[in-house]
Amino acid sequence: MNHEKREKIFSLLKISIPDPKTELKYNSPFQLLIAVILSAQATDIAVNKATEKLFKVAGNAKLLSGLHNNIIESYIQTIGLYKSKAKNISLTSKIINDIYDGEVPNNRDALESFPGVGRKTANVILNTIFKEPVIAVDTHIFRLSNRINLALGKTPLEVERGLTKLIPKKFLVEAHHLLILHGRYVCKAQNPKCANCVIYDLCEFAKKTKIVTPS
Numbered sequence: 001m002n003h004e005k006r007e008k009i010f011s012l013l014k015i016s017i018p019d020p021k022t023e024l025k026y027n028s029p030f031q032l033l034i035a036v037i038l039s040a041q042a043t044d045i046a047v048n049k050a051t052e053k054l055f056k057v058a059g060n061a062k063l064l065s066g067l068h069n070n071i072i073e074s075y076i077q078t079i080g081l082y083k084s085k086a087k088n089i090s091l092t093s094k095i096i097n098d099i100y101d102g103e104v105p106n107n108r109d110a111l112e113s114f115p116g117v118g119r120k121t122a123n124v125i126l127n128t129i130f131k132e133p134v135i136a137v138d139t140h141i142f143r144l145s146n147r148i149n150l151a152l153g154k155t156p157l158e159v160e161r162g163l164t165k166l167i168p169k170k171f172l173v174e175a176h177h178l179l180i181l182h183g184r185y186v187c188k189a190q191n192p193k194c195a196n197c198v199i200y201d202l203c204e205f206a207k208k209t210k211i212v213t214p215s
Contacts, residue, residue: 010171013178016198020177029104029129037116050076061102065093088116106130133172140183149204
């Protein structure tokens with residue numbers, strides 16, 4: 001896939017998704033960090049239902065770090081791996097409250113040092129909160145990138161590096177959410193909605209599989 005095609009793909013995605021943003025609900029960088037930690041192997045809908053109740057009780061690092069793990073678990077028990085996640089968000093809240101004065105740091109090394117925070121979560125925060133041109137490769141982006149030959153890779157890190165190198169610079173900040181939303185609602189894992197796809201004419205997956213859209 002050449003530069004011109006990638007430019008057209010992201011131009012069309014931007015038209016179809018004029019305001020690309022996370023579907024996680026939050027009112028502060030700290031709340032987004034906690035929501036993203038909880039979102040591992042869970043849907044945004046499930047996370048939003050849990051955090052709506054949790055953040056009413058403890059919406060900042062000081063308050064959340066003061067809750068006993070059992071209390072935290074009671075708010076997030078509908079989410080997978082809730083026991084380990086409760087422990088992680090409790091410890092992360094303590095670190096942010098005690099060391100960073102309640103503020104989420106704009107620093108990859110610091111973010112990745114928090115319990116429950118890996119490269120993908122750190123990238124979400126760096127991109128969404130601090131507008132850094134990084135890509136958090138989730139299952140949707142990984143599938144979409146390989147499927148349409150945007151950036152091939154056997155691991156999320158390989159795909160991330162490929163996307164960072166190949167995506168036109170002017171789209172890099174918004175590319176993360178453009179790709180996630182397109183993958184979530186159009187280029188699905190099963191039964192992709194090719195008939196509704198704005199990049200269908202540029203899609204190498206469609207050509208390879210000879211998908212025909214209704215005329």
